[in-house]
Amino acid sequence: xxxxYSIVLMxxxxxxxxxxxxxxxxTAPTSSVDEASIFSxxxxxxxxxxxxxxxxxxxxxxxxxxxxxxxxxYQTFCLHLAxxxxxxxxxxxxxxxxxxxxxxxxxxxxxxxxxLNYYWKLFYRVINNANKVIEAYxxxxxGSEQYGYMAVGEAYAYRGFALFELVQAWAKRYDPAGNNTxxxxxxxxxPSPDPMARSTVEETYAQILADLGTAFEYLDKCTIKKVNxxxxxKYVVRGIRARVYLTMGKWSEAAADAEYVxxxxxxxxxxxxxxxxxxxxxxxxxxxxxxxLIAKEDNSQGGGNRSWHNFISNNYAAYNRNSPxxxxxxxxxxxxxxxxxxxxxxxxxxxAKELYLPGxxxxxxxxxxxxxWIIDDNxxxxxxxxxxxxxxxxxxxxxxxxxxxxxxxxxxxxxxxTIAHHRDPKYAKPTTSGEALVxxxxxxxxxxxxxxxxxxxxDLKRLDQAIDRGPKPRDGYNQGGTANGWGTSAKxxxxxNPKVPPLDPLAxxxxxxxxQMPGEKARKTGKPSVDxxxxxxxxxxxxxxNPLCEQNPL
Amino acid sequence: MxxxxxxxxxxxxxxxxxxDLGSYFPWMALYVINQNVDEPGYTQSTTSTGNPDLQxxxxxxxDVALEFSLFNRRLKGSLEYFDRRTTNLLMExxxxxxxxxxxxxxxxxxxxxxxxxxxxxxxxxRSGDLKWNVGLTGxxxxxxxxxxxxxxxxxSASYNKVxxxxxxxxxxxxQWAGVDPQTGLNIFEIAxxxxxDTSKDIVNVNGVNYTTxxxxxxxxxxxxxxxxxFGGINTSLSWKGFTLSLDLYYQLGGWTYDRAYENxxxxxxxxTNSVNLSPDLAANMWRQPGDVTNVPMLTSNATYAxxxxxxxxxxxxxxxxxxxxxxxxxxxxxxxxxxxRLKLSKIQVYLAGDHLYxxxxxxxxxxxxxxxxYDSGGDRFSPSRTISLGINITL
Numbered sequence: 002x003x004x005x006y007s008i009v010l011m012x013x014x015x016x017x018x019x020x021x022x023x024x025x026x027x028t029a030p031t032s033s034v035d036e037a038s039i040f041s042x043x044x045x046x047x048x049x050x051x052x053x054x055x056x057x058x059x060x061x062x063x064x065x066x067x068x069x070x071x072x073x074x075y076q077t078f079c080l081h082l083a084x085x086x087x088x089x090x091x092x093x094x095x096x097x098x099x100x101x102x103x104x105x106x107x108x109x110x111x112x113x114x115x116x117l118n119y120y121w122k123l124f125y126r127v128i129n130n131a132n133k134v135i136e137a138y139x140x141x142x143x144g145s146e147q148y149g150y151m152a153v154g155e156a157y158a159y160r161g162f163a164l165f166e167l168v169q170a171w172a173k174r175y176d177p178a179g180n181n182t183x184x185x186x187x188x189x190x191x192p193s194p195d196p197m198a199r200s201t202v203e204e205t206y207a208q209i210l211a212d213l214g215t216a217f218e219y220l221d222k223c224t225i226k227k228v229n230x231x232x233x234x235k236y237v238v239r240g241i242r243a244r245v246y247l248t249m250g251k252w253s254e255a256a257a258d259a260e261y262v263x264x265x266x267x268x269x270x271x272x273x274x275x276x277x278x279x280x281x282x283x284x285x286x287x288x289x290x291x292x293x294l295i296a297k298e299d300n301s302q303g304g305g306n307r308s309w310h311n312f313i314s315n316n317y318a319a320y321n322r323n324s325p326x327x328x329x330x331x332x333x334x335x336x337x338x339x340x341x342x343x344x345x346x347x348x349x350x351x352x353a354k355e356l357y358l359p360g361x362x363x364x365x366x367x368x369x370x371x372x373x374w375i376i377d378d379n380x381x382x383x384x385x386x387x388x389x390x391x392x393x394x395x396x397x398x399x400x401x402x403x404x405x406x407x408x409x410x411x412x413x414x415x416x417x418x419t420i421a422h423h424r425d426p427k428y429a430k431p432t433t434s435g436e437a438l439v440x441x442x443x444x445x446x447x448x449x450x451x452x453x454x455x456x457x458x459x460d461l462k463r464l465d466q467a468i469d470r471g472p473k474p475r476d477g478y479n480q481g482g483t484a485n486g487w488g489t490s491a492k493x494x495x496x497x498n499p500k501v502p503p504l505d506p507l508a509x510x511x512x513x514x515x516x517q518m519p520g521e522k523a524r525k526t527g528k529p530s531v532d533x534x535x536x537x538x539x540x541x542x543x544x545x546x547n548p549l550c551e552q553n554p555l
Numbered sequence: 556m557x558x559x560x561x562x563x564x565x566x567x568x569x570x571x572x573x574x575d576l577g578s579y580f581p582w583m584a585l586y587v588i589n590q591n592v593d594e595p596g597y598t599q600s601t602t603s604t605g606n607p608d609l610q611x612x613x614x615x616x617x618d619v620a621l622e623f624s625l626f627n628r629r630l631k632g633s634l635e636y637f638d639r640r641t642t643n644l645l646m647e648x649x650x651x652x653x654x655x656x657x658x659x660x661x662x663x664x665x666x667x668x669x670x671x672x673x674x675x676x677x678x679x680x681r682s683g684d685l686k687w688n689v690g691l692t693g694x695x696x697x698x699x700x701x702x703x704x705x706x707x708x709x710x711s712a713s714y715n716k717v718x719x720x721x722x723x724x725x726x727x728x729x730q731w732a733g734v735d736p737q738t739g740l741n742i743f744e745i746a747x748x749x750x751x752d753t754s755k756d757i758v759n760v761n762g763v764n765y766t767t768x769x770x771x772x773x774x775x776x777x778x779x780x781x782x783x784x785f786g787g788i789n790t791s792l793s794w795k796g797f798t799l800s801l802d803l804y805y806q807l808g809g810w811t812y813d814r815a816y817e818n819x820x821x822x823x824x825x826x827t828n829s830v831n832l833s834p835d836l837a838a839n840m841w842r843q844p845g846d847v848t849n850v851p852m853l854t855s856n857a858t859y860a861x862x863x864x865x866x867x868x869x870x871x872x873x874x875x876x877x878x879x880x881x882x883x884x885x886x887x888x889x890x891x892x893x894x895x896r897l898k899l900s901k902i903q904v905y906l907a908g909d910h911l912y913x914x915x916x917x918x919x920x921x922x923x924x925x926x927x928x929y930d931s932g933g934d935r936f937s938p939s940r941t942i943s944l945g946i947n948i949t950l
Contacts, residue, residue: 033585033586033587033588033597033600033603034585034586034588034597035580035583035584035585035586036583036584036585036586036599036605039586039597047594048586048594048595048596048597049586049596049597049598049599050596051589051590051591051594051595051596051597052586052589052591052596052597052598052599053596053598054591054594054596055589055590055591055596055598056589056598059589099857100857100860103857103858105857105858105860105861106857109860109861110769110770110861111769111770111861111864111865111866111867118652121652121653122652122653122655125652125653125654125655126598126599126601126655126656127655128655129599129654129655129656130598130599130655132655133599187653189653189654189655192654192655193654194604194650194654194656194659196651196706197651197653228592228594229592231591231592295591295592296592297592297593302590302591302592518855520856520857520858522856522858538770540652541713542649542651542652542709542713543651543652543653545708545709545713546649546650546651546652546708546709547651547653548706550651550653555768555770555771
């Protein structure tokens with residue numbers, strides 16, 4: 002009997018010891034955090050904002066063989082736009098960005114991993130993450146009031162910014178003459194999984210202005226200094242609104258916002274911006290920088306081979322050693338020798354005394370190749386550096402264009418002169434007005450902002466100008482291609498090669514290099530107001546799962 | 556009735572729950588680590604978006620089977636009908652990308668997997684030195700979504716559509732119609748909304764209108780990735796110490812999207828170097844007007860890239876009908892006398908081959924259906940062939 006008792010006791014003891022407590026079953030994930038903890042205080046909500054900053058340059062790992070372009074967030078979206086416009090010239094055969102230069106990829110619906118889907122979703126991810134912060138803030142969040150202003154202010158700024166990027170690419174251009182009832186983009190202002198139709202372009206712009214206005218109000222009340230230039234502040238928000246007004250043809254408003262940034266942001270023109278050879282145009286500590294991607298020094302956040310420098314810096318050891326990026330020679334020819342920016346491109350890389358190439362024996366040269374982005378380590382692939390999303394010179398030029406078009410010539414001339422003279426000491430004080438003055442500003446934009454944040458493509462679209470990559474060579478002149486001295490193994494520039502026909506001085510360098518892969522078809526387009534090629538198509542996945550969303554004309 | 560040696564009728568029913576969504580926290584709205592420079596950062600998970608109402612998926616299985624043994628136990632077998640009904644189906648429902656999300660977890664609807672399974676085993680010779688036995692098994696399987704309270708949706712990879720009345724394994728693809736002999740471009744059936752369209756991308760081939768623009772192509776259900784019937788055939792023949800056995804696997808009526816083939820047929824579009832190409836390109840591609848073929852022209856002109864690729868179209872759909880020689884084994888057991896002399900209980904010498912040959916639509920294709928990896932044949936290849944020679948010694 003005793004023995005039975007002891008067995009029973011032991012069993013009870015064992016059962017007690019081995020049963021699970023309730024807490025043990027209530028586990029929490031270890032590799033991620035639940036939403037409630039993120040929004041448990043305003044300080045913590047800043048983590049959701051930091052996440053959006055990172056999302057702007059996060060590499061997409063799922064696109065492989067069917068992704069023909071690097072997908073590294075906003076930075077590579079800007080590259081896609083740069084390759085679609087006239088000032089960046091695609092040289093030797095290399096699959097990356099070829100279809101962008103050929104103006105086909107942004108209208109190709111057939112791929113799951115294509116850029117349409119990737120960038121459309123990227124901007125809507127930004128919007129959704131911003132919406133989450135706004136929703137949580139409005140519901141009331143404990144914590145510091147100041148961090149609250151910062152978090153919700155940046156969230157509104159991101160929503161306005163993302164909607165602006167979306168509407169410029171996916172909708173027909175904003176017509177400053179009015180009647181913008183054409184389909185804009187989907188205005189998702191609260192987190193929701195439901196199908197939703199596109200709003201008009203007018204409504205989209207109204208929302209962008211409202212968001213940037215709200216963002217400014219909050220950030221204006223915020224006294225915390227931002228940690229680094231990946232964050233918004235009220236000046237960056239004004240800078241974005243200046244771009245928006247410029248696109249809408251609201252000239253005085255654009256000029257006023259840009260001038261506000263010039264006057265108060267604290268950013269200054271820096272004398273060695275283009276003469277430094279260590280991380281040229283790749284260093285956020287430059288006093289001209291207002292907003293950008295801040296690269297972590299150990300390269301741990303680079304997103305693999307999907308960075309800006311990977312595809313645009315000509316001394317970067319990865320893709321560009323095969324296919325250096327060049328400037329449209331017709332634009333290059335108009336830059337005076339006295340302009341510091343003349344040396345950002347090398348007309349003859351075979352004889353150039355100073356040339357920065359990747360540290361690789363297979364590094365190629367191309368006439369008119371760029372030297373705008375020079376990084377300090379030209380041997381490491383997967384390297385990543387700061388990328389500018391907004392710099393002070395753009396603000397001078399927006400102010401100059403806005404004032405010029407609004408008829409305030411003095412102010413326009415002053416703004417233009419400040420930046421132009423800083424780059425070219427021989428630049429004479431402008432005396433022109435009207436169209437001529439505007440032309441001078443646009444020229445500065447092309448040279449100063451070459452390849453940066455989609456500027457040229459956006460400019461052409463807002464100004465309703467066709468893409469024109471310059472005339473092809475006339476009969477009897479060098480027709481381009483490897484056989485005519487433009488190949489990857491050329492040792493001299495084609496004009497120094499006695500074996501090939503002479504160059505047509507009127508022709509552009511577009512479609513001349515190597516195997517002439519970009520093709521003739523993309524040399525010219527129609528005007529943005531009439532040619533459908535200016536509208537990106539809505540991705541297949543959106544149309545398939547959102548029956549209310551209307552596709553752009555195919 | 557002395558030809559019936561045994562007859563058994565059995566039936567069973569049971570219910571099981573499942574939470575198979577590939578995550579330990581499918582109900583939680585999660586944020587994933589996304590650090591910006593040195594500041595802690597998090598972004599919303601695009602798949603774990605939170606659903607506190609999530610419940611177990613419930614499957615009720617029931618089956619009825621007849622087992623028999625006939626003609627002096629020479630023929631044995633069974634015939635079974637099974638029906639597995641699932642309710643509260645757990646699904647990753649695809650969301651429009653404008654939500655900023657990929658999918659969310661829901662209990663949506665129900666489906667059934669039902670079918671008939673049979674098994675036959677017959678001894679042709681079973682006495683004396685010569686023994687010969689053959690067996691046949693097979694399963695007819697049918698999958699249907701019986702209810703779906705939400706809108707039909709495409710699975711995240713976009714190759715399959717989930718809709719009531721259809722199988723979850725059914726392909727949803729552009730309807731490819733071959734190659735236009737005049738232009739060398741792929742042609743597709745025209746989607747309803749573009750019928751009557753007279754643009755340049757509508758072409759007439761043999762009196763029928765097609766489109767060369769994939770964005771105007773018709774999409775439709777295009778067969779299922781699970782076969783209608785699959786099973787095995789086996790036989791074993793023995794004479795004195797020799798045994799020869801053969802195992803076959805067959806599959807009928809299924810389709811796969813052959814992504815590996817797609818990749819080697821479009822290589823030229825992706826890059827001009829370092830891409831393997833299929834010999835089918837050189838052998839069959841369209842070269843000049845009048846060529847009748849099903850391989851379009853080879854071009855690097857970007858204008859035709861999406862047409863030539865014909866991604867997500869029935870051009871890459873390939874039948875998974877197959878017969879595989881799974882194993883062939885020849886063995887010889889040494890006579891008992893010899894073993895006894897060596898003080899061993901058994902010595903057997905054998906020659907065995909596994910996965911010896913597959914009769915299927917394309918060499919290298921892994922036609923075996925898979926319930927988890929059915930939307931891509933990308934990195935799946937036929938299992939490798941092994942041949943082994945060996946001796947089994949039993950002490």
